Amino acid sequence: MFTVGVTISIVVSLYFLVWKDLWRPIITVNDETINMDYFIRRMKYVNKTDDVLTMLYEIIPQEILVRQGAPRYGIEVTPDEVDELLREMARGENETISESEFKTWYRNALNETKLSDTEYRELVRTNVLAERLNEYLVMNVPTVAEQVHLYIIVLPSYDEAEAAIIRIEAGEDFSELARELSIDEETGERGGDAGWWPEGAGLEANLEWVVFNSLEVGEINNIPILVDDETGIYAVCLVVERQPAREIEEDKLEALKIGALEDWLLAERQNSTISFSGMDWSEQEQRYVFGSDTMAWINLQLAK
Numbered sequence: 001m002f003t004v005g006v007t008i009s010i011v012v013s014l015y016f017l018v019w020k021d022l023w024r025p026i027i028t029v030n031d032e033t034i035n036m037d038y039f040i041r042r043m044k045y046v047n048k049t050d051d052v053l054t055m056l057y058e059i060i061p062q063e064i065l066v067r068q069g070a071p072r073y074g075i076e077v078t079p080d081e082v083d084e085l086l087r088e089m090a091r092g093e094n095e096t097i098s099e100s101e102f103k104t105w106y107r108n109a110l111n112e113t114k115l116s117d118t119e120y121r122e123l124v125r126t127n128v129l130a131e132r133l134n135e136y137l138v139m140n141v142p143t144v145a146e147q148v149h150l151y152i153i154v155l156p157s158y159d160e161a162e163a164a165i166i167r168i169e170a171g172e173d174f175s176e177l178a179r180e181l182s183i184d185e186e187t188g189e190r191g192g193d194a195g196w197w198p199e200g201a202g203l204e205a206n207l208e209w210v211v212f213n214s215l216e217v218g219e220i221n222n223i224p225i226l227v228d229d230e231t232g233i234y235a236v237c238l239v240v241e242r243q244p245a246r247e248i249e250e251d252k253l254e255a256l257k258i259g260a261l262e263d264w265l266l267a268e269r270q271n272s273t274i275s276f277s278g279m280d281w282s283e284q285e286q287r288y289v290f291g292s293d294t295m296a297w298i299n300l301q302l303a304k
Helices: 002-023 036-045 052-073 079-091 099-113 117-139 158-169 174-181 185-189 205-213 250-258 260-270 292-303
Strands: 025-029 032-035 144-155 193-198 225-228 233-247 274-276 279-282 287-290
Touching: 025 036, 025 052, 032 036, 032 052, 036 052, 036 099, 036 292, 052 117, 052 260, 052 274, 052 292, 079 099, 079 117, 099 117, 117 260, 144 158, 144 174, 144 185, 144 205, 158 174, 158 233, 174 185, 193 233, 193 250, 205 225, 205 233, 250 260
Parallel strands: none
Antiparallel strands: 025 032, 025 274, 144 193, 144 233, 225 233, 279 287
C-alpha cells in the first residue's frame, strides 16, 4: 500500500509540474484554442521560426484566421485534395509511388513532426487554404481606389525636418526646398513630387497614416514624420491633390497584390478576439510578452 501511495503521489506531482501546463490553453482565436503541448511541438518539430513570440503571436494565429476566414469566400480544401497533396509530397520527383512507400513516408513524417494524423493533415490543409486565399485576394484587388498626389521632403533628422516646416510656413516654396534639402535624390530632383499613392501600396506606415487621415489638400504636416526608426530619417509632406476613385498605376497595383494576404490578415486580427495565456505587459518592449516563469518553462521544454 505504501508503494502504491508513493507512486500515486509521484504521478500527481508530475501532472501538476509538467502535464498540467502542457494541456493548458495558450492561444485563443475567436472560438478556437491551441494548448501548450501543440505549441511546444510546433516550435520543436515544425519550426517555421526560432522565435517563440513570432510563432505565438504571428504564425499560429494567422493559420487559425485563414482556416476560419477562407470558407467565407467559398474556399475549401477537401480530404481527397489533402490525400493527393500528401502523395505528391511523398512522391517528390518520382513519377509514381506505391501504397507501401507512401505509408512508410507518412509514418516517418508523423514521427519527425510529432504531430498526430489529424494535426498533420490540418496543417497541410491550412497551407493550401492560405495559397488559395492569397490567389483569390490577388485576383480581387481593386484597380480603382482613393489616392493622394504627394510631395515629400526627406531629411536626416527631426531638427532639420522641423526647420524645413518653419521655412515652408514662413512662405518658402515647397518644391524649391525639396530640391535644396531632400536626401532622396529621385523625389528631390522632381521638386518633391512622389506621385499618386493609394493606401497599402508601399508608403511607410506613419507617412501613410498622416496623408490619408490628417492632411487636407494644400496642407503640410506641422510635426516631422518619422519614416525610418533605425536611421532617424524624417519627412515633411504636402498633399497637392486627392481623388476618391482613381485608376491605380501598375507598379502600385503590383505592390497591393503582393501585400493582399498580409492586409487581409491585419483586418481579420482587428475584427477577431485573440487572447494569449501566461503573458504580461512589458513597458520596455511596449507589448505583451511571456512572464519570466512561463518563458523559463517553455525554454525548458524546448531544450529537452
